[in-house]
Amino acid sequence: MPETLQITNLHVAVEGKPILRGVHLTINRGEVHALMGPNGSGKSTLGNAIMGHPNYEVTEGAIELNGQDILAMDASERARAGIFMAFQRPMAIPGVKMADFLRHATTNVRNPQRKEGEELIPMRQFRKELTAKMEQLKMDVEFARRYVNDGFSGGEMKRAEILQMAMLRPKFAILDETDSGLDVDAVKLASQSIAAIAQEQEGGAEMGILIITHHDKLLEYNTPDFTHVMMGGRIVETGGVELARELYTSGYDRIRSSYPEEAAVEDEMQQAAAAAV
Amino acid sequence: MPSTLAFTGFTQEAFDAFLAARDEPRWLVDLRRQAWIRFNELALPARNDEEWARTDIRLLKLDRFGFPAGEILDGDMPHALLAEGVELGGSTATRDSVPAGTQLSEKWASQGVLFGDLSELVAEHGDLLRPYFERRVVDPHRDKFSALNAAAWAGGALLYVPRRVRVEQPLHAMSALSDGGVDLNKTLVILEEGAEATFLTETASLAAHGGGLHCGSIELIVEPSARLRYVNLQNWGDAVWHFAHQKAHVASRGGIQWTIGALGSRLTKVNQHVALTGEDAEAQVNGVMFTQGRQHLSYNTHQHHLAAHCRSDLLYKAALQDQSRTVWRGMIKVDRGAQRTDAYQRNDNLMLAATARADSIPGLEIEADDVRCTHGSTSGRVDQQQVFYAMTRGYTRQEAVRMIVEGFFQQVFDRIPIESVSEALGEAIGRRVRAIGEQ
């Protein structure tokens, strides 16, 4: 049986405000899922909830990894269990070199039982692997000496997220708009790299991927097995690759008219968000 | 362990006995006596003194302490953190202000470098050193603490580097304090014209929770075109009272890089003063502080531009845990003739607990009209978004917070080219950081 990440009837609130209102989604390792939907529909919220962000409160429903509930696990434990997210807006950590950051992260994720203070993976071995991965991603080795996301361009940040994924070798990866900020050539390279990384995962199995995107480019080398459309905090429709094609060419008009209730919630959320600004 | 340190307070009798036990040149004894008179005239600073308004020393009982004794109780010394992995040109040590041995490589001794215990060297080289003492770089009459140190300093370190001699290997000094002990060290560094040196000093208690009194002075004299790198790591036990006046004179085209690491003590009150006395002199001042428990660390920094075309750049960073408190008062003073001054001061504080408090009080006093003087200060908490981000990469909360704190200090470490210094400070701070709760 393949390993699975299963989300059942997930309700999530931020600052007491309901955002996700019953999301169902099952991802098997080896599958590519595309998640699309208008701005503010709740896509990043789903990713943050899966990662265990403390501000995203799960009010109902379940998230299970291979049948085991992960809601009680903190973000660190989820990462060590093999779940990864490339963020839409990665955080900068000034003063911490990319290489040092990743060496510690890689050690922890590869040795989930590691206790604080125990040995890190040997420097030489780590350097070698990091350099190889950076070459694959056509990144300048100088990058490893820069501070994590500090002063990175939008595109550099997204590449750095892919590099982290390559080093951490997760079982399941959520890529939240990893294509935004990348130039045409970089998106193509990213798409190829993601496909390659998905092949060489921990335990020999392939990675399960959830690609959140508004475009088609990342999907070029990662043909979705399933496409989901989120609206008003729910997945309203699931299809194959043809659904993705429809959405990035024709937009959400058909979806909106087919799901008036969710579209109304969506509009309400948008207005509330606009009013809050 | 019962304390074998028995003090009778800073009494006249004890002072006479202290002087009688020392064999010092007449001029030095006179200087001590003058300062002693001043010490007795002055009261301890009170809270209505603006400089002391935020620093409460009402619990300090000076009469529980006394003049340094003549001998060392045992041979124990704290581990020298700054010397780790460094090939030293020499080292010297004191314990409770009593000399505990000096080494100086023949390579430097043969070039005229004097290094070691100040009280021993002043007895031997009185004529050479007298003018530097008489310059009173630190004013003995400034307050009760400067007067006490001037009257009763003992032990301490001297580094004297003759003209154009470049001491490439760092020198190291350790001042150790036993629990309940007294340290009245005086440090005197003289770099003659064109000389260069790196001096790593640390002050440490034998016990992490040790108490005692340090009332010290540091005088750094950098003559024209000389370059000094001076590091001072304060790692006293967390019950030690720490008072110090520290001052550098930098002459024309001279340069100083002065780094302070402050980790220990119950209460610290330091005046750190850099005077740029000749044209085209420069000073870089770095401060790294980590406080916890109920520690109170107060630093008055002073960047004084007396001559034209000088540069000074100060960066103090502090991270505070528990109910600890720091006070930084920074002053840039530019005299009338000091045109084309370029001066900068900045203080960043990272609050690791809502109960900690950092006061940051920058100040400018500018009498010249063609200058560039800027200052800034920030105070913030560990960003929970950063913590979450690191946790999604497998860091535990504790590891994430520790990494973020170390990153916060990295900006200072990047300015210090001596690896043992940033490593020692980084590690000591890493060990102290405890995870903080969400929000």
Ligand SMILES: Nc1ncnc2c1ncn2[C@@H]1O[C@H](COP(=O)(O)OP(=O)(O)OP(=O)(O)O)[C@@H](O)[C@H]1O
């Ligand atoms: N941390 C937060 N604090 C407050 N509101 C939030 C937070 N995170 C999400 N929201 C709100 O939840 C709603 C869904 O946001 P989310 O980021 O999940 O949308 P999205 O589908 O990823 O949009 P986009 O395509 O623009 O990235 C929005 O109204 C947003 O303002």
Ligand SMILES: [Mg+2]
């Ligand atoms: Mg989003």
